[in-house]
Amino acid sequence: MTQLLTIGKALNLGLRRAMEDDAKVVLMGEDIGRLGGVFRITDGLQKDFGEDRVVDTPLAEAGILGTAVGLAMRGYRPVCEIQFDGFVFPAYNQIVTQVAKIHARSRGRLAMPIVIRIPFGGGIGAVEHHSESPEAYFAHTPGLKVVAVSNPVDAYWGIQQAIAHPDPVVFLEPKRRYWDKGEVDTDATPDPLLAARVVRAGDDVTVLAYGPMVKTALQAAEAAAEEGRSLEVVDLRAISPLDLDPVVESVRRTGRCVVVHEAPVTLGLGAEIAARITESCFHSLEAPVLRVGGYDTPYPPSKLEEEYLPDLDRVLDAVDRAMEF
């Protein structure tokens, strides 16, 4: 069946289906029960599944993740909601020192199938700590899988796949795109969770993005087409591990690559990607891999976020520079 869904609603339906499929799935987080979450992603789930399966936790992120570890040891599949990106840090210790390492520490005797849902990124006019892109911290931590969704189809299937996945998954949701709509076929066979996808074919420059920046990259490609320039856009989807096969194939054809993310450029995903593309495509490259990202400053007050966030123009500017090289 095909339905027109927002990203938020697709996540809600995906969570519902995961909970129906597996009684061990437990949702935990601040305000996710009666309120349905500040973004209403878990709307109605407590009513239908009860307070034992949709848990309004005390206000403590370390507690959410730490108890999720224990629940996972008992065979549960905790799905933890972090209310906003900037509030994951009290839980960072548990995520990095425990969630990520217990599988290796126990030589595989203990599984940590925990999902950590984080609405991430800016563009919603919020106050401090509500607009950040912390993905690199997690991608830098061996033992964690990190994915970012950009559309309702991946939201619907991705959340179910992440919950079913044997490893801990940091599941990044593009909060400013929660209300973007798309057709979702709930009977389809989904693409794998950890695979990149070419979302627009082109010949001149390969543009890589994930999460909220996929839409921006597609808008840039649209605008570039009007000027006779053909951009290939890849939605990375998986941030760790990266699936660079389709990217390498693309860059070998285009010879040019631009990586776009909201996070600060320094030591962001773009840095890792540039290094790997350089290794894999050195002889095909016509220009250095260019990065478009946030500046190396704290995320600014919201009056300045338009200037801070990469937009269509900044992507096109990088494309120009890549072409002129």
Place this chain on the structure above:
Amino acid sequence: MRELASRPLSAAVSGMTTEVVDPVPGAGAPHLPRQTGLVQLLTPEGERVEHPDYAIDVTAEELRDLYRDLVLVRRWDVEATALQRQGELGIWASLLGQEAAQVGAGRALRPDDTAFPTYREHGVAWTRGVDPLHVISLFRGVDNGGWDPVATGFNLYTVVIGAQCLHATGYAMGLQRDGAESAALAFLGDGATSQGEVNEAMIWAASFSAPVVFFCQNNQYAISVPLERQSRVPLYQRAAGFGFPGVRVDGNDVLAVLAVTRAALAAAREGQGPTFIEAFTYRMGAHTTSDDPTRYRLASELEEWKLRDPIARVKAYLSRTGTADADFFADVEARADELAAHIRRGTTEMPDPPGTAMFDRVYAEQTPHLAAQQAQFEAYQAGFEGSHR
């Protein structure tokens, strides 16, 4: 450990019972919090009552000043909520219902004390002489708070729940080392008491007998989550476990809050260490302008709390005792109107910051890398001059 019994606040500790609060209310069940062990000096009806441990001598003028503070702070809040509705602010965290807790605590501070607020302490900001527009600018997205935290003794707002409690404690430890006879006042909500960092702050404060007072506004909710999810005992009783006094005060009674906070700050300054104050109150508005409280609480609860309004009782007392006359009340109204106009004008005329502001003050001295990035940014922006930007 220091002798708790030598302090008036010990009454609050020794007199406490192990009382378990109501379990998490089921859907639809009205949530009517119990008020036990409450220090009160002015009843909701505006009757002056005495408390054995908290005598307070306030002059008629001080009382009128407190009333004026309460009214002005509420007007500021109402105006800010309206401005947000009109699109002038990104968000607003209303203090409606918590005026007495904030004004009482703020007025208990001496100029050399330092407050460590959350994001809702506009009433405390007011008592520290912070320009309301410097608070508004944060919620408008212009900056992260425009006031000088050092000059005002009012630290910047801290949005990450509970983090400021450790800062206040460390600051207090600094005061202690310097032999300063001042104290730190940490603000926190009921939800914040669950955070590990808040508990660490209380352990530190106790261990080092730091001159810090934890002022917890128990407004019954952390966004949608009722107190019962954070604590199965009344919050003030938590203090005993850390080894310092805890006291519950009627947070809607400005006199009681003033008296209790004054005593706690005095004890801290005198080297008697921390106190935990639970100001029992109610968040009469939404958590913020983004919130919809109808999803998690009943309107009848609000009606109940309206009867305990923090401003009405002071007005009743002032009128009945002849401490203030009609002219006084008219003057306060006029000042409130002026303040609202000042806030409205100041907000709508507030200039946007220049784009380069984000590169400012990231470090004591801008790094060459960041300077180069800023130059790139400026060149890029200049390319749009005269176009759509």
